Amino acid sequence: MWLNNNKAFWKEIIETAENKKVTCLYCNVWDDTPNLLKQRFESINFEYFKFAFDIGHAHYISTVSIGKWFEELGDYLE
Numbered sequence: 001m002w003l004n005n006n007k008a009f010w011k012e013i014i015e016t017a018e019n020k021k022v023t024c025l026y027c028n029v030w031d032d033t034p035n036l037l038k039q040r041f042e043s044i045n046f047e048y049f050k051f052a053f054d055i056g057h058a059h060y061i062s063t064v065s066i067g068k069w070f071e072e073l074g075d076y077l078e
Helices: 001-020 035-044 055-061 068-076
Strands: 024-027 050-052
Touching: 001 024, 001 035, 001 050, 024 035, 035 050, 035 068, 050 068, 055 068
Parallel strands: 024 050
Antiparallel strands: none
């Protein structure tokens, strides 16, 4: 349900971004692992929807290494 709601929410925003050639960046804030974010990026999979890695939040909140974030989300990093 979470993933379907995310896809519906971002669909309209990303279509607008695509028309204007503007990239939407999603940032990790309260995410302790990259797992759910990876699912979001894989399922949405639009050229104009990318990941902005906040190393400060990852250092403060994350339960996995910084390397794991890059390993999981590197393809979506902008």
